[in-house]
Amino acid sequence: MTTTMKHERKYFGKRNRLDKPELLAPAGNLEKLKFAIHYGADAVYIGGQKYGLRSNADNFSFEEMREGVEFANKYGAKVFVATNIYAHNEDIEGLEDYLRKLEEVGISAIIVADPAIIETSQRVAPKLEVHVSTQQSVSNWQTVQFWKNEGAPRVVLARETSMEEIAEIKQHVDVEIEAFIHGAMCSSYSGRCVLSNHFTDRDSNRGGCCQSCRWRYDLFEDDRADAEDMEQKPALEPFKVGITQLPLFQEEQNPFTMSSKDLCMIDHLPDLVDSGVDSFKVEGRMKSIHYVATVTNVYRQAIDSYMADPEQYQLKPEWVEEMNKAANRPVNTGFFYEEPDHEDHIYEPEEKAVPYDFAGLVIDYDPETQLATVQQRNHFKPGTEVEFFGPKGFFFKQTIEAIYDEKGNSLDAARHPLQYVKVKVDQPVKYFDMMRKKNR
Amino acid sequence: MRMSKKPELLVTAGSITEVQRLLQAGASAVLVGEPKYGLRLPGTMTVELIEEAMPIVREHHAKLYVAVNQLLHNDTMKELPNYLAQLECAGVDAIVYGDPAILMIAKDSAPNTKLFWNAEMTSTNFVTARYWQKRGASRMVLARELNMEQVQEMKRELPDMEVEVQVHGMTNIYHSKRHLLQHYMRHIGKEAHLEEVGIERKLFLIEQERQDEKYPVYEDEHGTYVMSSDDVCIIEDLKLLLEAGLDSFKIETLLKPLHYNETVVRVYREAIDRYAEDPQSYQFNEQWLERIREVQDPERELSFGFFYKEQMY
Numbered sequence: 001m002t003t004t005m006k007h008e009r010k011y012f013g014k015r016n017r018l019d020k021p022e023l024l025a026p027a028g029n030l031e032k033l034k035f036a037i038h039y040g041a042d043a044v045y046i047g048g049q050k051y052g053l054r055s056n057a058d059n060f061s062f063e064e065m066r067e068g069v070e071f072a073n074k075y076g077a078k079v080f081v082a083t084n085i086y087a088h089n090e091d092i093e094g095l096e097d098y099l100r101k102l103e104e105v106g107i108s109a110i111i112v113a114d115p116a117i118i119e120t121s122q123r124v125a126p127k128l129e130v131h132v133s134t135q136q137s138v139s140n141w142q143t144v145q146f147w148k149n150e151g152a153p154r155v156v157l158a159r160e161t162s163m164e165e166i167a168e169i170k171q172h173v174d175v176e177i178e179a180f181i182h183g184a185m186c187s188s189y190s191g192r193c194v195l196s197n198h199f200t201d202r203d204s205n206r207g208g209c210c211q212s213c214r215w216r217y218d219l220f221e222d223d224r225a226d227a228e229d230m231e232q233k234p235a236l237e238p239f240k241v242g243i244t245q246l247p248l249f250q251e252e253q254n255p256f257t258m259s260s261k262d263l264c265m266i267d268h269l270p271d272l273v274d275s276g277v278d279s280f281k282v283e284g285r286m287k288s289i290h291y292v293a294t295v296t297n298v299y300r301q302a303i304d305s306y307m308a309d310p311e312q313y314q315l316k317p318e319w320v321e322e323m324n325k326a327a328n329r330p331v332n333t334g335f336f337y338e339e340p341d342h343e344d345h346i347y348e349p350e351e352k353a354v355p356y357d358f359a360g361l362v363i364d365y366d367p368e369t370q371l372a373t374v375q376q377r378n379h380f381k382p383g384t385e386v387e388f389f390g391p392k393g394f395f396f397k398q399t400i401e402a403i404y405d406e407k408g409n410s411l412d413a414a415r416h417p418l419q420y421v422k423v424k425v426d427q428p429v430k431y432f433d434m435m436r437k438k439n440r
Numbered sequence: 441m442r443m444s445k446k447p448e449l450l451v452t453a454g455s456i457t458e459v460q461r462l463l464q465a466g467a468s469a470v471l472v473g474e475p476k477y478g479l480r481l482p483g484t485m486t487v488e489l490i491e492e493a494m495p496i497v498r499e500h501h502a503k504l505y506v507a508v509n510q511l512l513h514n515d516t517m518k519e520l521p522n523y524l525a526q527l528e529c530a531g532v533d534a535i536v537y538g539d540p541a542i543l544m545i546a547k548d549s550a551p552n553t554k555l556f557w558n559a560e561m562t563s564t565n566f567v568t569a570r571y572w573q574k575r576g577a578s579r580m581v582l583a584r585e586l587n588m589e590q591v592q593e594m595k596r597e598l599p600d601m602e603v604e605v606q607v608h609g610m611t612n613i614y615h616s617k618r619h620l621l622q623h624y625m626r627h628i629g630k631e632a633h634l635e636e637v638g639i640e641r642k643l644f645l646i647e648q649e650r651q652d653e654k655y656p657v658y659e660d661e662h663g664t665y666v667m668s669s670d671d672v673c674i675i676e677d678l679k680l681l682l683e684a685g686l687d688s689f690k691i692e693t694l695l696k697p698l699h700y701n702e703t704v705v706r707v708y709r710e711a712i713d714r715y716a717e718d719p720q721s722y723q724f725n726e727q728w729l730e731r732i733r734e735v736q737d738p739e740r741e742l743s744f745g746f747f748y749k750e751q752m753y
Contacts, residue, residue, distance in 0.1 A: 055753050086561075086562045086564045086565075086583075087564060087565045087567070087568070088564050088565055088586070088590060089565050089566060089590050089593050089594070089597070090590075091565070092565060092567055113562070114562075114564075114565070114568055115567075115568045115571040115572070116565055116567035116568040116571060118571075119567070119571055120567070135562075137511055139511060139512065139513050139514075140512045140513050140514045140516070140517055140539070140541055141514055141517065142517055142541035142544055142545065143512070143539055143540055143541040145541075145544070146540040146541060146543070146544055147540075158511070160511075160513075160617040161513070165513060165514050168514050169514070187616050187618055187620070188614050188615055188616045189511055189615050189616065189617060191561070191562050192511070192560060192561060192562075192614070192615040193561075193613070193614045193615070194561050194585055194613045194614070195613055195614050195666070197585050197613070197746070197751060198613050198668060198669070199647065199650070201749060201750065201751050201752060202751065202752050202753055203585065203751045203752070203753040205561060205562060205564070205585075206751075206753035207753045208751070208752055208753030212647075213614070215647055215648070215649075216647070216648045217645040217646060217647050217648065217655075218645065218646045218648065219621070219624065219643060219644075219645055219657070220643065220644055220645075220646065220654075221641060221642060221643055221644075222642035222643070222644055222654075223642075245644075245654075248625075248628075248643070249628055250628070253628045254627065254628070255648065256620075256624045256645060258614070258616065258618075258620055258664075258666075260618075335617070339617070339618065339619070340618050340623075341623060341626070342622075342623035342624070342626035342627045344618075344623075345618075345620070345623055345624075345627070347624075347627050
């Protein structure tokens with residue numbers, strides 16, 4: 001049962017994209033790009049081989065970008081490239097060619113933090129829109145105004161910006177605003193963290209982040225002589241190494257960490273629309289196909305449902321359920337309403353597993369035999385309970401009965417990655433529908 | 441041949457006393473401010489205190505800069521024009537900014553005061569420095585994550601822009617708007633207030649796999665800061681920076697006793713003066729390092745920071 005709560009408008013920002021806010025999804029590789037777009041993204045952001053912040057992701061070659069753009073065009077979607085490092089001197093060389101190439105393969109916009117890249121792009125690849133990255137930690141309207149004056153049609157706000165501040169920014173400046181609405185968050189101001197540099201010699205602002213903020217730390221108080229005593233005594237004397245550090249925790253208590261819960265704004269979509277945000281951004285270029293498709297699918301439905309009839313809009317419980325199937329961290333609303341508190345961080349050891357796995361991709365369906373051709377993505381066998389789902393909330397559950405290989409031989413399990421198998425399905429399915437199963 | 445112009449020796453200061461004693465010890469510029477507008481200062485210097493400090497600064501023929509490099513939200517915007525105007529009125533020598541909003545506001549509110557660009561860890565290349573130069577910045581404060589070659593190259597590429605580099609002290613490695621220490625205290629069942637997790641409390645973190653490294657951590661009204669476990673100290677190779685023509689050498693005094701900072705300032709002062717007298721015959725003096733070592737917290741490494749470190753990404 002759902003209770004109808006009439007949405008009361010509290011935020012009054014004006015959107016530049018008047019029709020609908022854009023749903024912007026992450027695409028870690030070409031396949032993820034296709035899923036993100038097929039499942040409802042208006043735009044995707046990807047990483048190229050250089051200048052991006054996910055050096056561990058399998059980033060796009062120019063050829064793959066071209067193919068991605070072609071695919072996106074069929075859906076009327078756009079492709080953005082994250083070019084969001086803070087460049088060092090040696091990164092400057094080659095930048096012009098890279099940007100020209102992005103423009104040439106049909107990229108719509110680059111997401112940029114470093115003014116060196118902003119300026120270069122405007123000069124050599126004027127057709128590429130410049131979107132100012134969250135790495136700039138923009139959190140006030142005058143800075144937004146500055147970037148608009150500098151020719152950026154869009155600014156991605158710092159995740160520390162509240163809903164009220166966003167609405168205020170929108171009232172002051174006529175520029176597109178993009179905000180993260182879902183996914184993992186830096187607990188620091190983005191760009192203002194070099195933990196990785198210090199702990200592992202990896203440059204976090206050039207893609208080397210190793211998530212040191214999620215490590216475990218012990219918190220102590222230094223109880224040695226204070227500064228005033230130091231004035232009086234010979235320098236070394238007050239230091240009694242090691243014995244005057246007081247732990248501020250007990251043995252059995254969780255250690256200190258900077259690890260943030262993930263952001264999830266599905267419960268607050270109307271507020272986001274009211275605040276005037278133009279682009280709703282989902283984090284996660286390193287996340288799975290299953291995650292990207294599921295999350296995109298849910299937000300697509302919620303946005304469409306709200307925009308079609310704001311008066312009658314209701315959050316559907318099945319959206320939240322769906323979202324949870326792809327999530328592996330507890331969630332919160334970030335800085336949108338209140339500053340995060342002690343319940344917004346993850347002190348307990350993390351449960352890594354996602355509740356559901358991508359088990360198969362529907363390639364084809366034969367209405368005569370009711371057999372679907374499925375490309376195996378994970379182990380399943382007769383008896384496995386699975387869920388089929390597709391864009392626009394298409395969904396049903398069933399138990400796998402028999403499995404056949406392409407020649408019609410019966411199989412005791414679908415074991416081989418990417419193998420094509422046939423299974424009987426309870427409802428008609430189509431290409432790009434997905435099959436998931438519960439994790440054991 | 442004598443050096444035509446000595447590089448500046450800049451220190452952060454948190455009180456009139458510190459301004460006075462650090463200038464006495466040989467600093468030629470001080471960086472001050474208040475936490476509302478400036479990042480990680482060793483103490484609060486309001487406009488009134490700055491006005492009080494100016495005659496002392498002038499007496500020493502030194503400079504006074506004010507840090508206005510906080511990450512700024514809408515609510516501070518209304519007060520900034522007045523604040524910047526007051527600073528100009530007080531006769532400060534420069535305003536140090538990180539957020540471009542300051543550039544826009546300063547044009548109207550403090551049009552005659554110099555602007556220094558310091559975006560902390562994100563000031564990493566000369567093309568970006570030139571970008572800010574074109575928009576009114578006269579100095580670039582280098583990120584501490586650069587290596588020696590990059591630092592030297594920076595000055596080569598920016599002949600008509602001042603370049604400042606940190607030569608000594610700890611560096612900030614993490615800034616969150618979240619009040620992580622208070623949150624943690626609450627998580628383990630202790631009620632905690634901002635005063636108890638502030639800079640005076642001398643809290644530090646130890647990562648569980650790195651027991652020898654102590655990372656100072658504290659909060660102020662703008663969130664949580666984690667500082668490096670080592671203190672940069674480039675005195676041995678100061679010659680390279682002197683030769684490269686860097687304009688300002690900064691000593692970070694944060695979280696150190698005043699007498700430590702005085703010692704460090706005296707050492708760098710001596711080295712700079714020695715070089716200025718006769719660059720050709722200048723040599724590093726082992727005693728300089730000894731004097732610093734004598735006052736150095738034995739639990740904190742004196743390191744070369746990132747000057748000689750290979751970073752991957």
